[in-house]
Amino acid sequence: MKDTYDIMFCGVGGQGLMLLSAILGKAAVDSGLEVMTGEQHGLSQRHGSIYVHFRVGKPISPLIPYGKADLVIAMEATEALRYVEYLRDDGVVIMSKRIMPPPSETGAVALDKEKKRKYVTVDQIVERLNAVTHKIVALDSLELATKAGNPLTENSVLVGAACACPDFPIPTEAVRKALLSLVPRKTVEANSAAFDLGRQAGGTCLG
Amino acid sequence: MTVEDVTRTDSGRALMLANEAVVRAALEADVKVVACYPGSPTSEILDTFSEVLPHFGDYRMQIAANEKVALETVAGASMAGLRSLTSMKSVGMNVASDALFSIAYTGVNAGCVCIVADDPHAHSSQSEQDGRHFAEPSYTPMIEPSTAQESYEMTKWAFEISSKYKTIVMIRTTTRVNHQRGLVKLGDLKRTPFKKNKWSEVKGQYFTVGAIARELKAKLLKKIDDIRPEFEQSKFNILEEGQGRIGVITGGVSYLHSKEAMRNLGVSLPTLKIGTVYPLPEKKIAAFLKRLDTVIVVEELTPYLELRVTAIAKDANPKIRIIGKRSGDFSEMLEYNVPIVEKALAKFLKKPLSLDYDAVTKRADQLKSILLERNPIFCPGCPHRGTLWAIRQALSRLRIRDKIVYNNDIGCYSMAMLAPNNFSDSMLSMGSSVGLSAGMEMALDDKVIAMVGDSTLYHAALPGIVNLIHHNANVTLFVLDNSITAMTGQQYNPNSPLDAGEQPARKIIMEKMFEALGSDSITVIDPYHTRDCVKPIMDALQAKGFSVVISRRECALYGDHLRRESEVPIVRSVNDKTTCRSIYNCVKEFYCPAITVDESDSKMRIQTDLCDGCLECRQVCPTSAPAHVDGTTEGPAHMSSGTPG
Numbered sequence: 136m137k138d139t140y141d142i143m144f145c146g147v148g149g150q151g152l153m154l155l156s157a158i159l160g161k162a163a164v165d166s167g168l169e170v171m172t173g174e175q176h177g178l179s180q181r182h183g184s185i186y187v188h189f190r191v192g193k194p195i196s197p198l199i200p201y202g203k204a205d206l207v208i209a210m211e212a213t214e215a216l217r218y219v220e221y222l223r224d225d226g227v228v229i230m231s232k233r234i235m236p237p238p239s240e241t242g243a244v245a246l247d248k249e250k251k252r253k254y255v256t257v258d259q260i261v262e263r264l265n266a267v268t269h270k271i272v273a274l275d276s277l278e279l280a281t282k283a284g285n286p287l288t289e290n291s292v293l294v295g296a297a298c299a300c301p302d303f304p305i306p307t308e309a310v311r312k313a314l315l316s317l318v319p320r321k322t323v324e325a326n327s328a329a330f331d332l333g334r335q336a337g338g339t340c341l342g
Numbered sequence: 343m344t345v346e347d348v349t350r351t352d353s354g355r356a357l358m359l360a361n362e363a364v365v366r367a368a369l370e371a372d373v374k375v376v377a378c379y380p381g382s383p384t385s386e387i388l389d390t391f392s393e394v395l396p397h398f399g400d401y402r403m404q405i406a407a408n409e410k411v412a413l414e415t416v417a418g419a420s421m422a423g424l425r426s427l428t429s430m431k432s433v434g435m436n437v438a439s440d441a442l443f444s445i446a447y448t449g450v451n452a453g454c455v456c457i458v459a460d461d462p463h464a465h466s467s468q469s470e471q472d473g474r475h476f477a478e479p480s481y482t483p484m485i486e487p488s489t490a491q492e493s494y495e496m497t498k499w500a501f502e503i504s505s506k507y508k509t510i511v512m513i514r515t516t517t518r519v520n521h522q523r524g525l526v527k528l529g530d531l532k533r534t535p536f537k538k539n540k541w542s543e544v545k546g547q548y549f550t551v552g553a554i555a556r557e558l559k560a561k562l563l564k565k566i567d568d569i570r571p572e573f574e575q576s577k578f579n580i581l582e583e584g585q586g587r588i589g590v591i592t593g594g595v596s597y598l599h600s601k602e603a604m605r606n607l608g609v610s611l612p613t614l615k616i617g618t619v620y621p622l623p624e625k626k627i628a629a630f631l632k633r634l635d636t637v638i639v640v641e642e643l644t645p646y647l648e649l650r651v652t653a654i655a656k657d658a659n660p661k662i663r664i665i666g667k668r669s670g671d672f673s674e675m676l677e678y679n680v681p682i683v684e685k686a687l688a689k690f691l692k693k694p695l696s697l698d699y700d701a702v703t704k705r706a707d708q709l710k711s712i713l714l715e716r717n718p719i720f721c722p723g724c725p726h727r728g729t730l731w732a733i734r735q736a737l738s739r740l741r742i743r744d745k746i747v748y749n750n751d752i753g754c755y756s757m758a759m760l761a762p763n764n765f766s767d768s769m770l771s772m773g774s775s776v777g778l779s780a781g782m783e784m785a786l787d788d789k790v791i792a793m794v795g796d797s798t799l800y801h802a803a804l805p806g807i808v809n810l811i812h813h814n815a816n817v818t819l820f821v822l823d824n825s826i827t828a829m830t831g832q833q834y835n836p837n838s839p840l841d842a843g844e845q846p847a848r849k850i851i852m853e854k855m856f857e858a859l860g861s862d863s864i865t866v867i868d869p870y871h872t873r874d875c876v877k878p879i880m881d882a883l884q885a886k887g888f889s890v891v892i893s894r895r896e897c898a899l900y901g902d903h904l905r906r907e908s909e910v911p912i913v914r915s916v917n918d919k920t921t922c923r924s925i926y927n928c929v930k931e932f933y934c935p936a937i938t939v940d941e942s943d944s945k946m947r948i949q950t951d952l953c954d955g956c957l958e959c960r961q962v963c964p965t966s967a968p969a970h971v972d973g974t975t976e977g978p979a980h981m982s983s984g985t986p987g
Contacts, residue, residue: 147716160523164357172523174359175465176382176831182935182952183718195602197522197595200680202702213713220706235952237716238933239761245929245939245946253941255712263709286951 139192140304141199142297143221146210147235148183154317155208155290156187159297162305162313163191173197182235184217191304206300208293211235212273216260225268229296229337231276231289232257272296272340279332285325291318295333299341307334348390349397351531358526360493360519361386364457367497368427369398370529371453374536375419376403376842377412379801380830381431382466383520384459388429388842389831395843400536403842405834408772408801409434410441413456417445417510420454423544425501429457432471433771437802439476442510446480447558448548449508449565453501459515462642462677466829468752468771470675472643473514477620481562483569484512484619485578488597490524496578496617498529503572507565514619516642518595518677570621578617579626584610588690589630591616591651592640596678600640603684606696611638611687622650628658638690639666642678665690717760722936723898723954725824726755728869730763731931731962733820736879746789747782749775751803753795754829754897755822762931765793772798776806779817783810789883793820796837797827800850811859814887821852825896825982832900856890863889870895870977872961896982898954904981913970913978914953915960919945922967928959 142159146152156172163170173188173196188199201220209215209230222228236244236254244252261271274296276289283292291314298307311330318326347356348366358366364387368376378388388405395403402419406412409430416426430438435458442456458476461467477484483503487493493515500511550558573579586609592600593616604610614630616622631637631654639648648666655662665671671686672678681699688695720727737743750758750769759766768778775792783790794803799821810817827833834840834847841847856864863885867875875893882889896904905912917928922945928937929946936952937959939945948959948968957977960968969975 148718149721156523160357164355164525169525170357170523173518174521174523176386176521182716182721184716195605196598196680197518197524198599198679200602200606200684200697201699201706202697213716216710217713217716219709220703235935235949236938237714238719238929238935238937239717240714241938242929242933243714244941245924245926245944250944254938259712263712266705266709 139190139194140206140302141204142189142191142206142208143199143204143218144187144189144208145214145218146185147214148185150210151290152185152187152210155210155294156189158294158314158317159189159305159310161317162310165313166306166309168304169193171197184214186218205302206297208297210290210293212257212260213255216263219264219267222267225270227270227272227300227341228264228268229272229274229293231293232273233277270341272337274333274336279336280329283325283329283332285322285329288322288326288329291326291329292333292336295330296337299334299337301341345390345393347528349394350528353528353530355525355527357523358490359386359521359523360487360490360515361521362390363490363494363526364429364497365390365394366526366528367494368455368501369533370531371498371501372425372534373427373501374401374424375416375426376401376428377406377415377426378429379406379409379412379434380827380833381434382830383461383515383517384429384431384457385830385833386520387457388833392842398533400533402536405842407836409438413438413445414441416454416456417441417450420450420452420510421546421548422541423452423539425453427455427457429459431467432458432460432473433467433469435473435476437772439480442476442482443480444550445510446482447550447555447562450504450510451508451544451546453504454510455497455500455504455513456510457513457515459517459520460643461517463517465517468769470643472646474619474646475644477512481566482510482512483573483621484514485617486514486594486619487519487617488594488615489519490522491526492578492617493519494526499578503569507569509565516595516677522595566621573618573621574623574625576618576623579623580615580617581626581630582613582615584612586611587633587635588638589613589634589636590638590640591627591630591647593617593619593647594641596640596642596683599678599680599683602680603687606680606684607688607691607693609691609693616647619646624654627651627654631655631659631662634659634662636663636665636690638687639664640672640678640683644674718757719933719935720754720757721898721954722934722952723901723956724754725869725893725895725898726758726822727932727934728872728958728961729820729822729875729893730758730765731958732867732869732872732875732879733765734763734931735876736883739876740880740883742789742883746791747786749778749782749790749792751775751792751794751798753798753822755793755795758793762933771802773802773804773806776803776810776819780806780809780813780815783815783817790817791820792817793822795828796821796823796825796852797835799852800836808859811861811888816886817888818883818885819888819890821890821892823852823892823894824900826900828897828900832897832903853892861888861890863887864892865890866892866894868895869893870956870958872958896980898956901978901981902954910981913955913972913974914950915948915955915957915968916950916971917946917948918967918969919943921965922946923965925964927962927964928968932959932962934959
């Protein structure tokens, strides 16, 4: 029996991963749940691959063991695959369809004389992830955020989608409350709308 | 959010980073003087103290030029009767240790605590150093927490021990403890007003040499003997009962991995968690060993505990089997996690693993084969990208690209070792580029180049620079002046007009300093005027004797911060596809993460939301295709204040 719900946040440095983790942390604590995280600070400030191990329930170690994350939340699509060793079989992946190619890949694409080399696509990533799970929510988070009234609310879309997971341990309203208390005051309305759009999109995908 | 938890006056529970818990605990212990140099994984201690300084106003804080100065600063404050704290990363203690060994001899007065954070896996360090070994040779008590809660409790206890025995106390952590967020039970926060003392009322003798040193050494040994029984009984050495005659001795984050591994295996082995690294609870360890047939020692890096357990076992239980690094079951390399510990325990307990971790990681490696590494890289707008491009151009025009030795140093610019620059014949430790250059200049025919950032310049490069100028060494030094200590999260340094908590400070004017030192080739360039940098760099490289090139432009992240504060918009850039001829200098020679290629027409495309609008890419483009979205072609203005010239 699993008494801990493990979430692996991942993305690219500068995408606001720490805020996302802080939002869920606050929501969990306000709901009386135990939380522990293993965070990555330091060298990769922007544009490196970054992650947060986020554990709710009865975690002991700050690091999720391989193959045991119930949920991967990826703010960039290739990063969902980069941390696939943490995802458990049939776990849930919530990912942005956004791809931010590393310059080495841009170099390979640009300098291929026959123009055959292409960037990695979301479809390729989903196909690979399917070896582990079919519960994949790939969101056009930027489009949804723009629809919500502010393109900078992509994270709220992803958090909303996470709340749509059937076994997600933190009550939805606690997450909304924490989210709205931590985002800039001017953006509360757009973030709330983004959260709802994410929730709807997540609910549709996860059935 | 968490800063509010640091400043709140009531007790209660809060979700905190261990580094923040340390700050909260020190404030509860009424710390009065803080001095630190930033370094991962401790930087958030400095940052948090700095952020809450204006709120409290009842302690003094300095961002020190380096860790030795920081340690001496807090030792001095303690000698003068004020409680003090410093924190540093593992390699920072190498710099500080010269003072540490003497401070141990002389002792201190008011509580004085030093956090030393190791970085197993070298996530953001140049080596996997084990700082536990600083304790015994210097006779400095050292304790080690596992969680954010323990970091909080141990910090308060460290102040008590330090005050009681008039010794500095070290708290050893590792990255996975510093950067762990967990629930912390806070105590009441009751601060007292800041008040200076009179030396006549607090004074002691703090010198050590010769006969006095010998006398102090005897007293120091007695002091450690006095601390020993207190540590022996410490509640931080936790004995957890369990079944069987196989036991575990562990500490730090390895304790947490071990406990979870046991839970996964459905076993509970007798476990002794060591909280006092030095002096060790030897009697407790001896009693523990007596009841076992096998002891498994779980600790990262060197076999510090294992060797001492082995020595204790010689008398306590010579027949015991000791499983650890020397038996080949654990590695001295990298950090541990639950699977590593679970696999080792499963082997000795003959239990099946809770999951076939090797199969999981093997499958993952196959699935990930389509991904290229996402290495850390210079941010969009980073001035280093332009500086390094200009240096490459200068070397090519002088036809000396393969007739140089390039000594790199510690900072974001360390990444010059990666493509497309590949500038790194050496990179050792803070300021080493200048020291190495002195030796290479004597031994090599080639042009010798050293490169430091502004923070590294003042941290440990200065004596090496004095040495180069004094000996008129034929070396060109590049100082990448980006106004801030960038890599650790933009802290102020002697190159800033500000200090911790935004207090005003005196900015050291570096070109005046080089001039006063007698350097007669001093060049200042702006890397955003990238093309214009090439000629002055060529001139500097050809100058006889010591020459210095100061490349001045604030860190892009810091610049963005300043722009936000003064509401100056960031004007992003766009590539004009009618001008672009797909020459790809921007791709091949620039490696900006905002630059991608449009697969439909093979032209460069700037990801506008990532772009910082620096227009360095326009400067390196033979057709000057990139321009700001508003059509302007001038790079942004300097944002950093107090920057002359």
